[in-house]
Amino acid sequence: MHAHASSHTTTTTERGSFALARCSCGWAGPARRSRDRARTDAADHARSAVTEEP
Numbered sequence: 001m002h003a004h005a006s007s008h009t010t011t012t013t014e015r016g017s018f019a020l021a022r023c024s025c026g027w028a029g030p031a032r033r034s035r036d037r038a039r040t041d042a043a044d045h046a047r048s049a050v051t052e053e054p
């Protein structure tokens, strides 16, 4: 069970022709050419951030 798994809310932001993922914890992903890529970054972050939480 993960007791602290609810603090990562991710969104995607568009910047010109790029998109990047951001998280409520302050994390931001790299600028991507496609919004799909940014969403994948967000999903990856949320997953690994939860498992690596102390």
Ligand SMILES: [Zn+2]
Binding pocket: 007, 008, 009, 023, 024, 025, 026, 027, 045, 046, 049
């Ligand atoms: Zn986060």
